[in-house]
Amino acid sequence: MTDIIPANEYQALDRADRMIIAGQAANQAAQGAVFADYRSRKAPNTLRRQDNDLAIFARFLAQVHLSPGDLANDSQAWQGITWGIVAAFIQWQLRAGYAVSSVNMRLSTVKVYAGLAALAGVIPAGELAMIRQVKSYKRTEQVRLDDNRAAAGVPTRTGYKKALPVSLSKKQAAALLIQPDTPQGRRDRLMVALLIGLGLRVGELAGLTVDNFTLTDGTVIFYRPKVDKIQTHKLDPISLAALRAYIDSGDAPETGSIWRQSLKGRGLDSCGLSTRAICKRIRYLGERIGIKGLSPHDLRHYWATQAARNHTPLDRLQDAGGWASLAMPGRYVEAAKIANDGVRREE
Template sequence: MSSPSEASNENSLIVGNENEARGIRPFADTSLETAGQIANQVAGHAIFNRYLSQKSANTLKRHSRDLELFAEYLLDVGIMPEHGADFQTNPEAWRGVTWGIIEGFIAWQLQEGYAVTTVNARLSTVKVYAQMAVKAGTVPREEGMLIQSVKGFSRSGAANVDAKRPQTRIADVTYTYKPDGKKQTVVVNRRSTKKRQPVLLTPPDAALLRQLRNDSPQAVRDALLACLLLDHGLRASEMALLKASDIDLLRGTIHFFRPKVKGTSHEWTTHKLTETTYALCRDYLDAHYPPTLLPDGPLILTTTRLKRNGEGGQLVEKGMNRVRLSERVAWLGKQIGLPKLSAHDCRHFCATEMAKMGYGVDELMAWFGWTSAQTAVRYIASVEVQKRYKG
């Protein structure tokens, strides 16, 4: 005889509490073969969330950096991900990824000068998420097997690679440490993790980025995004957390959270909006922002695709995450002839311009949320050197 829970779900693929059933709903007279296909599809799309829920915050942060670099590689070689670049949480982003693209990712990292051990670690991350994409049905099974066959470098292979490739990073980083249980210290030389050459913006470049490209809501959003980066020096992670209520049009201010310096006096801060930023904020919130999302919806929203005839580019009720923000900044940079533009390059421009205007160490630290005075001093000293050279 059936139990009460079974009786109430006699046509369900999963018996038990309805609130506990994950993703599969009742289907009358469903064959086992059909039910299996449905179960695979549902479980495949839930596998990313289940995997992420089991990992520590540090592991997820490392995976996020690895997959952001994978997205940067695609953009650098001219590939635009049709389904977005959120490879960590969106199975659809993996559509079209092949083993050849993964091999290209390895070669690109070596050309950029990354350590072989780092290349191996990132390959491992990509393979884990690609395998989940196979189960989600967005990567064909045969392609998934080929992706898993892509190998990293052994210790001897790594030594041979390093011996044959030129030094391409900015500089070697040398540091000394004392291993546990050892009497002597060890000197370590490693390649810098910074990109070879930052993109140096000029005031005319910044003006182009702030300029409205067309009359679409997307153009207003892009110009506002540029202003917050160039005039206020926000990080991409800070931009992704902004809410519409963080903008106070009456006072002309923006109040935002800085996750990178959480627990310090710079955790929360308020900026007086520049004139251009204020005008864009008012236009964006009053004329384009969906009223249903006010007041606590995400500030920087995604948009529909802008058509060649100038139509489209409408705001969608979904915020842009850090990866999509970085991807958009890179795209905007390419439109004005600045490949590989990043949010940090815009932040660097803002700090340089403020140092030129005579802002002091304490003012720069408060504005950018720096916990070390050395960073502010570096910008001020750099500006002083430039003035002497020109003089």
């Protein structure tokens, strides 16, 4: 309390006044730790995405001659940020050709950190309320906005991320599972089988180890950072057969990562595959059967689409896919519906 009032004066106060001062001291302590506390609770992937969002926000601030500080860690860096600046940031991104979905995500990140800055006493409550009123774009608005940008010759997406997934047919999915009976081919078949059969994210796939699998009961246990859960999944027959072939042939390592890197002579080398290497390999496997731009996420998309078409209950699809809410699996279920099913026409 001595930061607020000398100790002798504090002791001379009555209980009510001491409680007020103690509350002020507690607020000061909490304000100083609000950013660190928030970030300590988040997964590394979340922090990487947020840091990237804030780096782009900092680039915008620099271009409009505002000196950005450490927006991710220092509450004082948010001094002077207003709803007008946030709204201008959105328009700057749109003119630069960023995807609307990315613009929406960055707006969400800015709102979160502006809220933290308000808790730290840097952004006034009234200004925070105005910042929260800056609206993201709805799906229908995104389509119209992109049409208008395209007509004006403005890009609607920067970088390499695709606007839409590559949709696979059952025939194409089956073709991806046909791989040579070589060390590399057996590894690739297991990789594709797990993506198609379990709907894993590429990071989840890359993180699999030999110890995650139990051949006797045909299961795999793995961590899902997106929802901070450890899950056990039953392997489908194709994935289980691919796993057995990979292990029984001696291709799989004895310990550590289940994956081994490729050698130019079609053999396998040291343990471990990065997400980038897996993405590159899936793209190559797709091109080999005439599919351009295939990604691991496209195979996850195929898994979810097939599960929805087979009438998987929404809550089961959410759990199996590792989604935090029903919103994303709900899209797959909605897309799988036959729009005119049940419509009666006069004979």
